[in-house]
Amino acid sequence: MTPDLTSRSPAAFPIFPATLAILVSAALLAGCSGSGSQGSGSTGGGRRGPSGPPEVGYVIAQYANVPVVTELAGRTTAFESSEVRPQVSGVIYRRFFTEGTLVKKGQPLYQIDPSLYRASANQAQANLSSAQALAESSRIKADRYKPLADIEAVAKQDYTDALAASKQASATVAQQRAALDTARINLRFTTVPAPITGRIGRSLFTVGALVSASQADPLATIQRLDPIFVDIQQSSADLLRLRKALASGGETPASAAVKLKLEDGSDYGYSGRVEFSEVVVDATTGTVTVRAQFPNAQGLLLPGMFVRASFAQSIDKNAFLVPQQAVARTAKGEATVFVVNGNKAVLRTVTAPRTSGANWVVTAGLKPGDKVIVQGVGKTKPNLTVKPVPASQAQKIEAPKQGAASSKG
Missing domain, CATH: 1.10.287.470 (Helix hairpin bin)
Known part of the structure; x- marks a missing residue:
C-alpha cells in the first residue's frame, strides 16, 4: 500500500536554503524558455542581429614632406666671454663695480696705483x-x-x-x-676697463692685492648671455647617415627652429636657430658639435646648463603619415596596419620608426594609393571581408529595433 505523502505535514519535508535557490533558478529559466518558444512560434524563428560585413573607415596613403626631428643633449655656452686681466703690475687701489651686475664695454672696473x-x-x-x-x-x-x-x-x-x-x-x-x-x-x-658688455662675476682680487701682467688668474670674468649658444653633441654616425640621405635626394635640408627642454623637463619659451656644425669629430666621444643660438633676454639660461634640443635637420620626402590608431605592434615589436584590398582587410608589416604629432611616420611597407584602415581596427581580422568607407564619412550606427528588447529573456 502506497503511503499517503500528502497527508504529512510540511515539517516532514524540510527545504534547505540551497535547495530553494536551485528551485527558483529553474523556475526562472523555465519562464524564459516559455517566452522564447512563444516568440519563436509567432515569428517562425529567432530574431537575428544586423547581418553583413563590418564597416571600416580608411585613409589613402600619400607621400608627405615629414621633418626628420632629432633630439640631442646640449650644453649652454656664453655668447661672449672675456677675462679681465691687468696689463701692468701694481697694487689695486679701487674697485668700481658691483659683483654680478651688468657692465658696459669700456666701463672702468679697477684702479691700480x-x-x-x-x-x-x-x-x-x-x-x-x-x-x-x-x-x-x-x-x-x-x-x-x-x-x-x-x-x-x-x-x-x-x-x-x-x-x-x-x-x-x-x-x-x-x-x-x-x-x-x-x-x-x-x-x-692702471685703469682696468671692461673689454665687453655683459654680466660680470665675482672679483677674485680685492683692494690692496698685488697684481701683475703675467699672473695666471684673471681679476674677474665677464659673460654676454643674450643671446646665448647651445652646443649640441651629435654622433658622427648619424651625421654620416644624414649626409648620405641628402646626397641621394631622398631628403632635403631643413631650416626648422630648434626647441629646448630645460633640466627640470619644462619647455624653453623661445626658439633658436642652428648657426654651424663643427668639421672635426671629437676623438674621445665620436661626436660632432652643432651650435645653436637662442635669445635669452630674461637670463633664464646660464652657461654650463644641460638641456635637450630638438630640431629638424632634414625633410623626408618619401614617408607616409599614418594616424596612430591604425598602427599596432606585434609581440616582436613589428608595426602592422590593415590595408583594404578589394573588400578584404589585409594585414601588412610596415616600418614606423618614429612619431610626428598624432601620426606614425611610415618609411617602408606602404605605397601611394593604399587604403589604410583607421576606423574599426578593433573589429578587423586578417583576410576578413569588410565594407570600406572613407574615414571622413560618419559611420552608420543603427538604433536597435523596437521588438528586439522583447525577444531577450
Whole structure:
C-alpha cells in the first residue's frame, strides 16, 4: 500500500536554503524558455542581429614632406666671454663695480696705483724735450756748415759729421717720443676697463692685492648671455647617415627652429636657430658639435646648463603619415596596419620608426594609393571581408529595433 505523502505535514519535508535557490533558478529559466518558444512560434524563428560585413573607415596613403626631428643633449655656452686681466703690475687701489651686475664695454672696473707710471710718463716727457733741443741745435749747425763747405771754408768732412749728428738727434727724438707713448699707455692701463658688455662675476682680487701682467688668474670674468649658444653633441654616425640621405635626394635640408627642454623637463619659451656644425669629430666621444643660438633676454639660461634640443635637420620626402590608431605592434615589436584590398582587410608589416604629432611616420611597407584602415581596427581580422568607407564619412550606427528588447529573456 502506497503511503499517503500528502497527508504529512510540511515539517516532514524540510527545504534547505540551497535547495530553494536551485528551485527558483529553474523556475526562472523555465519562464524564459516559455517566452522564447512563444516568440519563436509567432515569428517562425529567432530574431537575428544586423547581418553583413563590418564597416571600416580608411585613409589613402600619400607621400608627405615629414621633418626628420632629432633630439640631442646640449650644453649652454656664453655668447661672449672675456677675462679681465691687468696689463701692468701694481697694487689695486679701487674697485668700481658691483659683483654680478651688468657692465658696459669700456666701463672702468679697477684702479691700480698709478704713482710709478705717472712718474715714468713725466720722465719720458722730459727726455723727449731734451732730445728735441739737441736735435734743433744739431740741425742748425749742419745748416751753417753747408754753405761753408761749398766754398771750402770748412772741411767737407766737418759738414758731413754735423749732418750725421743732426740726423742722429732727430732719431733720438723719435725714440723718446715712443718712450713717452709707452709710458702714457702704461699709465692708462692702471685703469682696468671692461673689454665687453655683459654680466660680470665675482672679483677674485680685492683692494690692496698685488697684481701683475703675467699672473695666471684673471681679476674677474665677464659673460654676454643674450643671446646665448647651445652646443649640441651629435654622433658622427648619424651625421654620416644624414649626409648620405641628402646626397641621394631622398631628403632635403631643413631650416626648422630648434626647441629646448630645460633640466627640470619644462619647455624653453623661445626658439633658436642652428648657426654651424663643427668639421672635426671629437676623438674621445665620436661626436660632432652643432651650435645653436637662442635669445635669452630674461637670463633664464646660464652657461654650463644641460638641456635637450630638438630640431629638424632634414625633410623626408618619401614617408607616409599614418594616424596612430591604425598602427599596432606585434609581440616582436613589428608595426602592422590593415590595408583594404578589394573588400578584404589585409594585414601588412610596415616600418614606423618614429612619431610626428598624432601620426606614425611610415618609411617602408606602404605605397601611394593604399587604403589604410583607421576606423574599426578593433573589429578587423586578417583576410576578413569588410565594407570600406572613407574615414571622413560618419559611420552608420543603427538604433536597435523596437521588438528586439522583447525577444531577450
